[in-house]
Amino acid sequence: MKIEPIAYFHSPFTSKFGVPRQSGIVEELKGTVVFTKEYSHAEALRGLETYDYLWLIWGFSENVDAEKHATVRPPLLGGNERIGVWATRSPFRPNNLGLSSVRILAIHPEVPSIEVAGADLMDGTPIYDVKPYLPYVDSHPEARGGFTDDHQWQYLQVEIPEILRPHYTAEQWKVIEKILSLDPRPHYHDDPAREYVMPFEGKEIHFVVAHGVLTIDKILQ
Numbered sequence: 001m002k003i004e005p006i007a008y009f010h011s012p013f014t015s016k017f018g019v020p021r022q023s024g025i026v027e028e029l030k031g032t033v034v035f036t037k038e039y040s041h042a043e044a045l046r047g048l049e050t051y052d053y054l055w056l057i058w059g060f061s062e063n064v065d066a067e068k069h070a071t072v073r074p075p076l077l078g079g080n081e082r083i084g085v086w087a088t089r090s091p092f093r094p095n096n097l098g099l100s101s102v103r104i105l106a107i108h109p110e111v112p113s114i115e116v117a118g119a120d121l122m123d124g125t126p127i128y129d130v131k132p133y134l135p136y137v138d139s140h141p142e143a144r145g146g147f148t149d150d151h152q153w154q155y156l157q158v159e160i161p162e163i164l165r166p167h168y169t170a171e172q173w174k175v176i177e178k179i180l181s182l183d184p185r186p187h188y189h190d191d192p193a194r195e196y197v198m199p200f201e202g203k204e205i206h207f208v209v210a211h212g213v214l215t216i217d218k219i220l221q
Contacts, residue, residue: 005126007035007113009058012175013122016062018184018198021075022089023056023100024118025182028175030105033114033127042109053103053133054116059126060096068092076151079187087146101133155181159215167203167219176200180207180214 011031013019020026033056035041048054071082072090085093102116114130158180160173168176185196192210195217199205204220 003128005036005059005128006039007033007127007130009056009119009121009123009125009127010034011119011121011123011125012201014124014199014202016122017196018179018200019122020120020179020182023102023120025120026175026178027103027118028171028178029119030115030117030175031102031119031121033116033130035112040112042112045107045109045112045114048104048107048114048132051104051132053101054114055131055133055138056098056100056102056116056119056121056127057129057131058098058100058121059128060091060093060098061124061126062122066092068094074147075187076153077147083147097128101138153182154212156183156209156212156214157181159213161216164216164219168201172201176205180205180216183209183214185209 009031010033011019012029020029035044068085069092070085072085072088072092073079073082074088074090077083091098098121100120102119104114105117106115108115158177160177165173179200180198184198192208195206195208197204197206202221205216206218206220207214207216209215
């Protein structure tokens with residue numbers, strides 16, 4: 001079976017670094033599904049306004065040539081414990097396919113495109129299908145969640161110097177602070193002297209982490 005993108009995702013993230021590790025974990029993060037010319041049919045969006053959430057089926061386009069293994073090291077387990085790939089949502093999968101649930105913010109038939117919130121996709125990600133989220137079959141609040149039931153994210157305290165505030169709007173800072181509090185670093189990194197760079201909205205956010213506190217030290221264009 002050959003599949004081709006029906007759309008591409010537009011996101012503030014131009015690299016994988018900093019992208020939330022799960023959809024919905026940063027609900028304020030906005031992005032747009034923009035359909036390709038071949039699938040630019042406004043009528044295909046008819047009825048979508050009656051739904052609140054979508055499933056996006058997309059491709060891990062940055063991992064196509066990456067080596068795949070039967071086991072992976074989930075960040076939530078500290079990046080040191082291995083578990084079977086089918087028991088995780090690791091991006092290193094044989095067919096490089098991702099699945100994300102996102103909230104619909106607006107539908108633009110004239111483009112056509114769909115503005116969404118809560119996505120975990122970087123800019124330029126290919127979208128292979130879009131399907132409505134159906135609460136009566138897709139929601140299972142009593143279901144077990146494997147290792148995620150026993151391990152919680154350790155949030156960082158984020159320090160933002162006031163002199164850097166003008167670089168982004170208050171709404172953008174809200175998103176940035178939540179993303180950084182989730183600790184975008186590889187979980188086997190723990191070097192307080194190391195500076196990290198997270199591209200966001202065309203700028204580079206430079207930061208360091210020490211003793212559970214993430215401090216932004218500069219922002220470059």
